[in-house]
Amino acid sequence: MAMAAEEIARLIKESFPDAEIRIEDLAGDGDHYAASIVSEAFRGKTRVQQHQMVYAALKGRMGGALHALALKTAAP
């Protein structure tokens, strides 16, 4: 199973409309991505909380359809 980068970006954008998103397909196989996301929503949150918010935005696909998504999150 794999997922297109555009689909990942769309789901993230849905939950974080202000987000600046950069997605890199690490292996070119549609299965190993790195995403960096900058959103005001992350301000004051711990890294674990920030990543949990992104995983929630991906609606259960992480660990399923999406095997590897290296995350880097930050507030602007």
Add this chain to the structure above:
Amino acid sequence: MSQQDIQDWIGKQVAASDVVLFMKGTKTMPQCGFSMQVAQILGHLGVDFKDINVLDDMSVREGIKAYSNWPTIPQLYIKGEFIGGCDIVREMFQAGELQEILTAKGVAHNAQTQTA
């Protein structure tokens, strides 16, 4: 075991050892690159940790995701607190924050602060 039994069992594991890593494979034979990275970081810091191989038990593999509300493995716990997965642990290690947490929580480790 029921779902609740699994959650209780996980709770006991993270309470029984100062540092617990739920991983794919073991610290000597990791079965996944992400699990290996975290095991290597802990090894590099000279941290004594308990490894739990989630591939041994499907109910633990699924149960740990519910326990921490975290969808992936590896998962690192220090003194019962969920610290993060591979990305967060690596980022914290590189920033020296992992070492700070170990010190703050009184877990023995090497004094080194920089990258492997």
